[in-house]
Amino acid sequence: xxxxxxxxxxxxxxxxxxxxxxxxxxxxxxxxxxxxxxxxxxxxxxxxxxxxxxxxxxxxxxxxxxxxxxxxxxxxxxxxxxxxxxxxxxxxxxxxxxxxxxxxxxxxxxxxxxxxxxxxxxxxxxx
Amino acid sequence: xxxxxxxxxxxxxxxxxxxxxxxxxxxxxxxxxxxxxxxxxxxxxxxxxxxxxxxxxxxxxxxxxxxxxxxxxxxxxxxxxxxxxxxxxxxxxxxxxxxxxxxxxxxxxxxxxxxxxxxxxxxxxxxxxxxxxxxxxxxxxxxxxxxxxxxxxxxxxxxxxxxxxxxxxxxxxxxxxxxxxxxxxxxxxxxxxxxx
Numbered sequence: 001x002x003x004x005x006x007x008x009x010x011x012x013x014x015x016x017x018x019x020x021x022x023x024x025x026x027x028x029x030x031x032x033x034x035x036x037x038x039x040x041x042x043x044x045x046x047x048x049x050x051x052x053x054x055x056x057x058x059x060x061x062x063x064x065x066x067x068x069x070x071x072x073x074x075x076x077x078x079x080x081x082x083x084x085x086x087x088x089x090x091x092x093x094x095x096x097x098x099x100x101x102x103x104x105x106x107x108x109x110x111x112x113x114x115x116x117x118x119x120x121x122x123x124x125x126x127x
Numbered sequence: 128x129x130x131x132x133x134x135x136x137x138x139x140x141x142x143x144x145x146x147x148x149x150x151x152x153x154x155x156x157x158x159x160x161x162x163x164x165x166x167x168x169x170x171x172x173x174x175x176x177x178x179x180x181x182x183x184x185x186x187x188x189x190x191x192x193x194x195x196x197x198x199x200x201x202x203x204x205x206x207x208x209x210x211x212x213x214x215x216x217x218x219x220x221x222x223x224x225x226x227x228x229x230x231x232x233x234x235x236x237x238x239x240x241x242x243x244x245x246x247x248x249x250x251x252x253x254x255x256x257x258x259x260x261x262x263x264x265x266x267x268x269x270x271x272x273x274x275x276x277x278x279x280x281x282x283x284x285x286x287x288x289x290x291x292x293x294x295x296x297x298x299x300x301x302x303x304x305x306x307x308x309x310x311x312x313x314x315x316x317x318x319x320x321x322x323x
Contacts, residue, residue, distance in 0.1 A: 005270055005271070005274070006270075008270055009266050009269075009270035009271075012265065012266050012269055012270065013262065013266050016262035016265060016266065017262070019258075020255065020258045020259060020262060023235075023244065023258060024246075024251075024255045024258070025246065026239070026244045026245070028246065063281075067277060067281075070147075074224065077159075078224070078228055081159070081162075081163065081228065081232060082232070084163065084166075085166060085232060085235065085236065088166060088167065089236075089239060109269075110269050110273075113269065113270055113274050114273060114274045114277055116274075117274030117275065117277070117278045118274065118277050118278045118281050120278075121278045121281075121282060121292050121295075121296060122278075122281060122282075
């Protein structure tokens with residue numbers, strides 16, 4: 001079984017670390033370098049995960065899309081609510097940009113893991 | 128060969144069911160609209176209500192699933208497990224994300240309004256630790272628990288569900304539920320520490 005779940009969890013953990021780091025400084029602005037580092041690391045892991053999945057022979061993409069698109073819709077709503085809270089709390093500038101990008105990565109990782117798990121077990125491959 | 132396969136993966140009966148209980152979605156939608164209105168209006172009582180009710184239910188459900196339902200399910204026969212799973216799991220797909228969203232969104236807003244997010248707050252470290260605990264729960268729930276929940280429901284909708292796949296996914300679900308249950312105990316300690 002390719003480590004899509006593990007990499008997805010790592011990417012979400014990096015995203016969560018970035019959000020906690022920024023939130024721990026509120027209402028002051030945190031130095032952004034560590035958060036940007038975590039953002040880049042989360043994006044690299046997500047990219048590697050997508051590449052790994054794209055190279056799986058015989059993967060059930062139809063089932064993956066069926067699940068992932070609904071999860072994407074659900075987490076788009078949740079991410080939208082979180083973004084609303086950021087804007088409502090007057091978060092702005094570079095902090096808002098980094099927070100928003102972290103949210104986007106979070107929103108993409110969840111459907112990736114969910115769609116992968118369902119599609120993988122839909123036609124289990126010998127491990 | 129056919130006999131061996133039948134022994135390894137006997138056919139199981141399962142009731143018909145919907146993966147997402149559509150009738151529950153308007154209720155979840157109403158709860159979330161109320162949450163947005165409470166945040167937008169800085170309505171302290173409603174934020175408290177959302178946080179206490181959502182957090183209490185989230186903690187209770189996690190502990191119950193991790194330490195009561197999980198161990199009990201391991202002792203059930205395969206048909207009984209499938210029966211329980213098809214009745215229980217679709218509901219958790221709507222209930223848990225709703226409870227988590229209402230608890231976290233209202234909690235963050237309350238912490239902000241009460242000054243608990245500020246670095247000057249004398250228990251700020253506890254607030255940050257609570258965020259770390261939530262992060263561990265989020266990674267476990269989103270990476271293991273929720274995908275296993277959806278995958279097992281897809282498997283059970285097949286005309287011939289594979290008990291081995293169902294068992295493997297349920298094992299993953301139950302262990303992940305135990306981890307989030309343990310994190311919920313940590314949350315109880317932190318929240319009572321913050322409130323006292």
